[in-house]
Amino acid sequence: MNFSSKLLNWYDVNKRDLPWRNSDNPYVIWIAEVVFQQTRISQGLPYFNAFIKKFPDVGALADANEDEVLKKWQGLGYYSRARNLLFSAKYVMNELGGKMPASYQEMIKLKGVGPYIAAEVASVCFGEVVAAVDGNVQRVLARYFGVEEAVNSTKGMKIIQGLANEAISQFRPGDFNQALMDMGSGVCTPKSPDCLNCIFVNSCWAKQHDKQGVLPLKEKKVKVRNRYFNYVLKIVNNGVYLRKRPAGDVWQGLFEPRLIETIGVRSEITDLVVDVSYELYSAKRVLSHQRLFLRFWVATGDTFDYVGNDYEWVGVKDLKKFPVTKSIEQLFLSMEFKSLFK
DNA sequence: GACGCGTGGAT
DNA sequence: TATCCAAGCGT
Known part of the structure; x- marks a missing residue:
C-alpha cells in the first residue's frame, strides 16, 4: 500500500473531531486556517468559535468595523490577520458579488491568504489536488523521506513541496492534507515523536536512521x-x-x-x-x-x-x-x- | 530573501 | 528563568 492510502486509512480512524472538520464552507475553512496560523488548537479554539458566532458569513464580517473585528481577536496575537480578514471580506462583497472564491487561484488573491491557506481551502472545499504545506507537513515529510535540507530554506521548501505534490491523494486531496496535519500534530510531533504508535515506523527514513530528533533541520532564529x-x-x-x-x-x-x-x-x-x-x-x-x-x-x-x-x-x-x-x-x-x- | 509580527504552553 | 516554537503571510 502506498503512502497516501496508508495515511488515509489511518486518518479515517484517527481524525480529530474539530468544529470545522465536517464543513466544506470556504468561509468557515478560511477563518479556521487564519485563526490557527502559527497558533495552537487549544489557544485558538475559543477564538474561532466566538468569531464564527459573531460573524457567521462573509457578509456579516464585511459589515463589521475594524474595532469590532479586533475586539474578537484581542489576546490572540498577529493582529494583521484580523485586519486582513476584514479587508478581504469587503473585497468578496464588493468585487466578487458576495460569492467566496471557488478555486486556489481565486483564493490566493485574498489578502492574508498565501499558498498554504489557498491550498487547504481549495482541497477541502473544492476537491482541488493541491498540497498544503505547513510546519506539520514539513516535519512529517522531512522525517519520512529523510530531507536533510533546511525546511525553511528555498531549496528545502521546494523539495518538501515536490514530495507533497507526489504523495497527495488524487481522490481525497483535502483529507490527505488534513491527515498529514493530524499526523504531525499528534504523532510526528516536534519533540519526542510517538514513533512506536506511528503507522510509518518501519518505513520512516528518520526512524531507520535514528534522526527523528534531528529532523527537520531549520535555519537560524530571528533577533529580539x-x-x-x-x-x-x-x-x-x-x-x-x-x-x-x-x-x-x-x-x-x-x-x-x-x-x-x-x-x-x-x-x-x-x-x-x-x-x-x-x-x-x-x-x-x-x-x-x-x-x-x-x-x-x-x-x-x-x-x-x-x-x-x-x-x-x-x-x-x-x-x-x-x-x-x-x-x-x-x-x-x-x-x-x-x-x-x- | 530577509525581516516583522503575538501569545501561551512545553521543556 | 530562559528558550523554543505552533495550521504563514505581507512587505
Whole structure:
C-alpha cells in the first residue's frame, strides 16, 4: 500500500473531531486556517468559535468595523490577520458579488491568504489536488523521506513541496492534507515523536536512521529587540483613559493607557511623570520578536498632562470603571487592559 | 530573501 | 528563568 492510502486509512480512524472538520464552507475553512496560523488548537479554539458566532458569513464580517473585528481577536496575537480578514471580506462583497472564491487561484488573491491557506481551502472545499504545506507537513515529510535540507530554506521548501505534490491523494486531496496535519500534530510531533504508535515506523527514513530528533533541520532564529514601556495610569471619575495604538507598531489598533516609551529602564520617568503616587507594578513580557519591559505607574493630581493631544483618546462613556485596588495590578498582570472594551 | 509580527504552553 | 516554537503571510 502506498503512502497516501496508508495515511488515509489511518486518518479515517484517527481524525480529530474539530468544529470545522465536517464543513466544506470556504468561509468557515478560511477563518479556521487564519485563526490557527502559527497558533495552537487549544489557544485558538475559543477564538474561532466566538468569531464564527459573531460573524457567521462573509457578509456579516464585511459589515463589521475594524474595532469590532479586533475586539474578537484581542489576546490572540498577529493582529494583521484580523485586519486582513476584514479587508478581504469587503473585497468578496464588493468585487466578487458576495460569492467566496471557488478555486486556489481565486483564493490566493485574498489578502492574508498565501499558498498554504489557498491550498487547504481549495482541497477541502473544492476537491482541488493541491498540497498544503505547513510546519506539520514539513516535519512529517522531512522525517519520512529523510530531507536533510533546511525546511525553511528555498531549496528545502521546494523539495518538501515536490514530495507533497507526489504523495497527495488524487481522490481525497483535502483529507490527505488534513491527515498529514493530524499526523504531525499528534504523532510526528516536534519533540519526542510517538514513533512506536506511528503507522510509518518501519518505513520512516528518520526512524531507520535514528534522526527523528534531528529532523527537520531549520535555519537560524530571528533577533529580539528590547523596548521599555512605561504605562501611566490616572484615575478619572473612577475610570482610566485609553488610547488606540497607532499603525505600524505592536498591538496596532488595540487600546492601552498613557504610554511613555524610553530607551532603557530609566529612573527619569519620575521626572516626566510628575506627581506619581507610587509605582504599581514592574514586569517584563517576552514576545517572540520583541522583549517588552513593562512598568506601570499611578499618577495623582492635575500636574500630569494626562490627556495629550498626540493621539486619539477614547470618550468617557467608554471608560471601564474600577477602584484603585489590587485589581489594577491583576488587570495589568494579565494584560487585560487590552480587553477593556466590551 | 530577509525581516516583522503575538501569545501561551512545553521543556 | 530562559528558550523554543505552533495550521504563514505581507512587505
